[in-house]
Amino acid sequence: MSLLAGAGTQECFAQAVQAPTLGAAATYGLLTISGNLDNTGSTTAIVGDIGTGQGTVTGFEPIMYTGELHNPASEDAIKGVSDAYSYLAEDVVGGTAHGTTLGSETLTKGVYVLNGSSTLTGDLILDGQGDADALFIIKVAGALSTTTPSNVRLINSTSWENVFWHVTGTVSLGADTRFRGTIVANDDITLLANAVLQGRALTQAGDITLSSNTVTTSQVYLPVELTSFTAERRGEQALLRWSTATERNNVYFAVQSSSDGLKYTTIGKVKGQGTTSMSHVYAWTDTRADRYPAGVIYYRLAQVDTDSSKHYSPVRTITAAPLAGLQVQVYPSPSQLPCSLRINAKQAGSATLRLTDGLGRLVAQHQHQLLAGSNWLPLEEATTLAPGVYQVQVQQGAVRQTVRLVRE
DSSP, rough: OSSSSSSHHHHHHHOOOOOOOOOOOGEEEEESSSSSEEEESSSSEESEEESSSSOHHHHHHGGGSSOOOOSOHHHHHHHHHHHHHEEEEEISSEEEEOEEEOOOOEEEEEEEESSOOOOEEEEEEOOOOTTTTEEEEEEESSSSESSSEEEEEEEOOOOOGGEEEEEEEEEEEETEEEEEEEEEESEEEEEEETTTEEEEEESSOEOOOSSOEEOOOOSSOOOOOEEEEEEETTTEEEEEEEEEEEEEEEEEEEEEESSSSSSEEEEEEEEEEEEESOOOEEEEEETTTOOOOEEEEEEEEEEEETTTTTTEOOOOEEEEOOSEEEEEEEEESSSSSSSEEEEEESOOEEEEEEOOTTOOEEEEEEEEEEEEEEEEEEEEEGOOOOSSEEEEEETTEEEEEEEEEEEE
């Protein structure tokens, strides 16, 4: 039933409505105007900026996001979220009434109104019918949740950038959900274990909570629809498993590893299925997981197309062999950007950090309390350093490690 006054059709209405303008918020994968950002998963990966206008940010290591962390977020970004929410709430009126259950259906472009808290179950297919500008606005007057697993699938030229979810309540993406579009909410947004969002999670007043999730603002994430990717330590080996829902022009997967999360080496190849709409399961074993000196091993997949182009999966990690003492790494180096230290400590305790220049002169020195295992420390002095080569020394008791820092 059309709720648009007059005799206009849903198609005409959709053509008249425009997408909201996000402004500076468009670069964000995660942004809350007033709330906290909290991540409890070790394999979370964000393609885009993250930030909060007023709140805390916890659990996001620098390797987990490709953009910048903004705390507080800029006034322009905050205005972008506020304006988008107001536009979807007040200016986009009418549309097609829809029940409060989504899924097991196909929708074409238009505005859909769900008058109450709603649930997505199964596959919701958004069909652009060959129109790359097809706009989908789904307005939920209440909370939105998805069951496990649920999927928003885009077909026939639909772009996630033209899909908007206006939610007046909380949003909860269930475990293993594959969701697409920009969420503009007014309350908490929660992504449960291994949920994937191709789009943005933006809220006016609520916390954003993640647990081993992928959020990407990239238009093309993978020509392969990756439904899972895990890494598991087994003695001196690491077992990697992944599965796909669909594949397009997939020649092979290059399995890549890294000891620092920055420089990756291809250590194996697994043949793909070309083009298929059937699901497939893959496995590969790293038989030499004991060869890495660091306390953490990073794994990713490079999916290679028939035209030799590559697309990368989220990063997965495992713990390497027991630490002999301290392992110290600096990120990024060389760089002009702010730097951080990753320190893997065999045991908790006080440590001394010393920063010296190329002539051995002391630039900075301070104490830190390390936890057993992985520690991330911002190297705040690095932002004021002149270009050159510096030494960063970390000493805990009788154990000492020194790494080089290059400023460009």
